[in-house]
Structure formats: C-alpha cells, structure tokens
Amino acid sequence: MTRDTLQERLAPWICTIALLLFWEGACRGFAIDPFILPPPSAVAGAFVKYWSPLLKNAWVTLWTTLVGFAIAVGFGLLLGIVIGWSRVIYNGLYPMMVGFNAVPKVAVVPILIIWFGIGEVPAIITAFLIFFFPIVVNVATGIATIEPELEDVLRALGARKMDIMVKVGIPRSLPYFFASLKVAITLAFVGAVVSETVGANVGIGNLMLQAGANFQLPLVFAGLVTLAVMGIVMYALFARLEVRLAGWAFRSGMNASR
Numbered sequence: 001m002t003r004d005t006l007q008e009r010l011a012p013w014i015c016t017i018a019l020l021l022f023w024e025g026a027c028r029g030f031a032i033d034p035f036i037l038p039p040p041s042a043v044a045g046a047f048v049k050y051w052s053p054l055l056k057n058a059w060v061t062l063w064t065t066l067v068g069f070a071i072a073v074g075f076g077l078l079l080g081i082v083i084g085w086s087r088v089i090y091n092g093l094y095p096m097m098v099g100f101n102a103v104p105k106v107a108v109v110p111i112l113i114i115w116f117g118i119g120e121v122p123a124i125i126t127a128f129l130i131f132f133f134p135i136v137v138n139v140a141t142g143i144a145t146i147e148p149e150l151e152d153v154l155r156a157l158g159a160r161k162m163d164i165m166v167k168v169g170i171p172r173s174l175p176y177f178f179a180s181l182k183v184a185i186t187l188a189f190v191g192a193v194v195s196e197t198v199g200a201n202v203g204i205g206n207l208m209l210q211a212g213a214n215f216q217l218p219l220v221f222a223g224l225v226t227l228a229v230m231g232i233v234m235y236a237l238f239a240r241l242e243v244r245l246a247g248w249a250f251r252s253g254m255n256a257s258r
Helices: 003-029 040-049 051-085 087-102 105-116 120-144 148-156 161-199 204-213 217-249
Strands: none
Touching: 003 040, 040 051, 040 217, 051 087, 051 120, 051 161, 051 204, 051 217, 087 120, 105 120, 105 161, 120 161, 148 161, 161 204, 161 217, 204 217
C-alpha cells in the first residue's frame, strides 16, 4: 500500500474525528444546553442506553428501503430501456416522468396511508417513488445517447436493433445506472423516514418522532447518525459493485468509489 493510498483511506476517518472533536469542544466551550445541541458524548451515551430500540427500528427502516429499492430497480431498469429504445417513446414519456418527479413525495404519503393504511407499505412505496425517477432517466439517457455513427457502423455490419441494444446500449448505460443507484439510495432513506414519521408504528423515523416529543435530543441525534451510517454503507456497497461491473468506464487513476 502506497503512502497516497493510505492517506486516501485515512482521510474520511480523520475528517470525521476532527468534526466530532470540534462539535464536542464547541458544545463544552460555549456551554450549549444539551437540549439545544447534545455533544457527541451524549449521543454516544444514547447509543449505549437505547441500542436495542435503535437496532430494531434501524432494521425496519433498512428493510423497507431495500424492498422499495429492489422494486424500483426492476421497474426502473425495464422502463429506462423501453424509453431509451426509441426517440418517439423517449419524447412521449419523458415529460410525464418529469411531472411525476416534480410532485413532492411528502404530499403523496397521506394518500398512501389512506390507500394502504398505517404500516410499512407506505414507506416501501415512498422509497420506490424516490428511487424510480433517477434510475429511469439515467438508464434511458445512457441508451438514447448512443452515437448515431456507431449505430450506422453496426447496422452496416449486419447488427439488428436488439443486437445494438444488448451489446452496446445496455453496457453503455451501466455507468449512468450505477450513478443513479448511488444518488437514489441516500434519498430513499429520506422517503422512508418521512413516511415513518407520518404513518408508521416502527422505524427510525417513528423513533425520532417519539424521542423529539419526549425532548430526548440525544436519541434524536442517535437516529440521525444511524441513518447517516446506513446511507454511507449502502453508497459504499454500490460504489464497489460499480467498480466490479463498470470499472471500464473510468479513466486510469480514477475510482468510482470516490
């Protein structure tokens, strides 16, 4: 391991520790009331004291997010290929997709609760709705932007539309696809938590809502840190998968996980 590689791997940890020390020092130095801003030591104490409900609710939030993610990947990938297949379909459906994404997902949650009741289903659907658009748009863009000259050459060599799609279009859209996954996985936690705060009995969002109502600010921050950690882990997993499956798309010296 070279010195530059070691520095790159240690940099996130050093920055995180520096931020925590600054946070702790500011809270103590300015005598900030823990009710306003709890120091990291108080948040760590909340993790120790409430580790069981945090773990239980974090699992529920992670599960609902991953289920919504899996559904969104399946439908988003399929619809993205369909939209990117033809410019007529692209021009016809793309405005509707933009309008669909412009609707605030928070406004949809009460409707989902009326339709499906209080529970995990609205959280799953909310996560799906947030995931869906970036996946469709990125896959469709990757396929629709195949160079016309390349298509002409492939057709001259006897390739059919399906051959071009399978051998060029879909592989070419992989970098776009993984870019959408890395963005969407962090946003999906937002959707799941919003749904949990409005209409669920479990989940990190519900736990934070109850903790806030009881003025347990350290527990609220512990929930926020839990969400941040889950988002970072999921992002890192997709970045690693991107390197495995689409590493060819990055120039020498660049890393998809950065």
